[in-house]
Amino acid sequence: MEKGPLGRRRGRGALERILSASQQLFRDQGINRTGMDQLCAVAQVSKRTAYQHFTSKDELVAEYLRRFDPGVMPEVFDRTDLTPRERLLAAFEIPASTPLCPYIAAAVELHDPQHPASQYARDYKIAIAARLTEAAREAGATNPEQLGEQLALLIDGASARTRVLNSESFPTAAAIAAVLIDNAIPA
């Protein structure tokens, strides 16, 4: 492997390297500003290999989103040590170093609602709202759907503002969430 014209060979596992490079580059540079040449260079994969795993960049982008959070925030909603009300609030305690909502970014960058990645972004947002609604129901909210949709809106607002202003907006969203939750759950 070391000699000959193939000194840079990395062997099997190209697909994972491609997706790993996608996570990094799409987050840091955006989707449109990341060319396949650069992506393949970072992944240490030949371009031909990349196009044998993904028929197009669009498909790679869609898979990148699918792999980002397949469990839909399991570290929040699958915690059994928290009450439903605590889980609702935990959704706003982000790990600080989170790059922030690639789903919104993808929908804006691609700008085509029919793009598979845009469709998945919608699905993901609906799934988040559904999990919030579920927790709201368990917490005894009088209108769980409404509370779930409201909290989902707060998350997206904090994401958007963090992105535009580069100032942490999740504490603000968390404060609003606390008010809404208290108002929505009868004492």
Next chain:
Amino acid sequence: MEKGPLGRRRGRGALERILSASQQLFRDQGINRTGMDQLCAVAQVSKRTAYQHFTSKDELVAEYLRRFDPGVMPEVFDRTDLTPRERLLAAFEIPASTPLCPYIAAAVELHDPQHPASQYARDYKIAIAARLTEAAREAGATNPEQLGEQLALLIDGASARTRVLNSESFPTAAAIAAVLIDNAIPA
């Protein structure tokens, strides 16, 4: 004007036609997917003319944002027939056909915080929050800055969600706003 190689001449006012075409195309297609060739064709302006008014596309994008809402929602905040509290709520009653927050879109699409348009997007977001804070103070809120920032976050959340989900989210944001306003203003 009718004969010769200049049959398509449109005369003076090229700058306004360029900016008008920008409003339409950047909104409908996004910034990155709109080439200068297409933009000039829609504006019925020669490419050379466009680059005599703007030294680069980046500068055009920045000017496009500056012209979008220079008064920072005057139709909401400059209304004297409404009470401060009513003005705060009026910020969530969008005219339904609004294309929706080009500032967030620009910040995401350009992906460079140093880009002049990204900087203006930040300035605009800060200005909106300032106007909300001012109205909150007039309305007698105990913590006007907090309420202003909260309401600004709601607007951005509704914008982002409308964009991703293509479902109207401003009514949801308005409902939250009503709760926050009532909680923030002592009876």
Next chain:
DNA sequence: TCTTACATACACCGAACTGTGTACGTAACG
């Protein structure tokens, strides 16, 4: 009328982009 600012047509440049064709290595597995 003459000057000057504005607008035009059109070809063109270099760079970047997505995607492909081809021929070749190499590792796993029966």
Next chain:
DNA sequence: CGTTACGTACACAGTTCGGTGTATGTAAGA
């Protein structure tokens, strides 16, 4: 061993992009 799937190198097609060079036309204002 041999087969097969995976990976590689590298050039290149075809397009689009932002931006420019050049020479020309035309309208407004002094």
